[in-house]
Amino acid sequence: MSPTEKRTTDFGFQEVPVDEKASRVADVFHSVAARYDVMNDLMSMGIHRVWKRLTIERAGVRPGHHVLDIAGGTGDLTLKFSRLVGPRGKVVLADINASMLKVGRDKLMDNGVGGNVEYVQANAESLPFPDNSFDCITIAFGLRNVTDKDAALRSMARVLKPGGRLLVLEFSKPNNPLLSKAYDEYSFRLLPKMGELVAGDGDSYRYLAESIRMHPDQETLKAMMEEAGLERVEYTNLTCGIVALHRGIKL
């Protein structure tokens, strides 16, 4: 590649230079951080809580475990994990975005979570942790915003302990054509309007809908996880494939 050519990546349906995507995604989440939870409840009609509960059940976290919640945002998973690991365990809430991390930290403190949770501003592509550090890693609705998803998965596999689990909860491809059509209408027409009304930012929610379409489908993500060094990778479609929960184990 000649030095004048710039590598590009997707930002929703747009192609942007690779080194610009992180800052653009950061702008999106700075903009929506304060209303993130309200919008999640509104957009998913509360179902995102069930998807997250299922992720927690599948995580198999026990007292004393070390858990890394990447792109943990407002701390929904961390709150539950901190109770499950108890005082002997540790949960690290990591997010690339300082605004989201701040909202998450405030929310967790309001819920009485303290001693066993650490907050780290980190890029998923180069996690600042030693090899084999965590029993479980989760990334919920965060992977599609990462510029280099393969690098992020490799980084997660590196910091995972042998026998540890990686769970990726992410929007995926609906398996019913009729639902797919209705979902498109909802995402591209209704969602930006709701974003405009509630969070005062329609463009960010337009990006959300576009980024979901650009995210790899179930089988592609499974292959990517296997490529990153995870084994026994399996996925479960939730709500007809609108969301998929992938789980891989480092052996």
Add this chain to the structure above:
Amino acid sequence: MLVTPTLLLAGCERTLNALLARDPAAPARLAALAGSRLLVRLEQPHLALVIHYHYAGLDLMRGDDVDETDVDAVVELTPETFSEWISGASIERLMFDGKLAVRGRIHLLEATRDLLFDLDIDWESELARWLGDMPAHSLAEGLRRTARWGLRAKDELMQDVSEYVFEEARLLPGPQQRSLLREHLTELEVATDRLEARLNRLQRRLEQLQPAPQESRP
């Protein structure tokens, strides 16, 4: 559907935690249990449930894939045993009867029953959160007065109905009448016994007074 049991568990967990938050005795009980995990296996319907205790309440999770070594106690029971257990039957007795199988820290079961089925909800404090102290206290006093009046009214109604049925309309015998009847019947029984004894005695005397038949001479 995959998410339905999770949704139901989420609903149960939320309800239980809301109730526990209003029980003044719950924080001390939860502090003693915090960090413990109990695996409950119900035979019919087949259901495995993990209860994880923490300082603020409990987490309910599906326990199909949970290893027994990851929990502090495992309990296996049928719906009948479950209903006996929550209605206060001794765990030891249920175990000796072979209805309940428990492995691990058995006292977790007792503590769970105390926590969940011995709830004493402080409704007044919850009302105070919504209405303020004084209105909540007035409302709670009003409710307590209504409840006391209701109990008194129920007792009085029962008394009036029983008086009408037993005394005025005489549709049924009352306890006093029953006891009087029993006394009369006992007296009658004694009198008939005496009469029977006298008749027997009279019979014997008549037999003694009758001359013995003369022997015929050849």
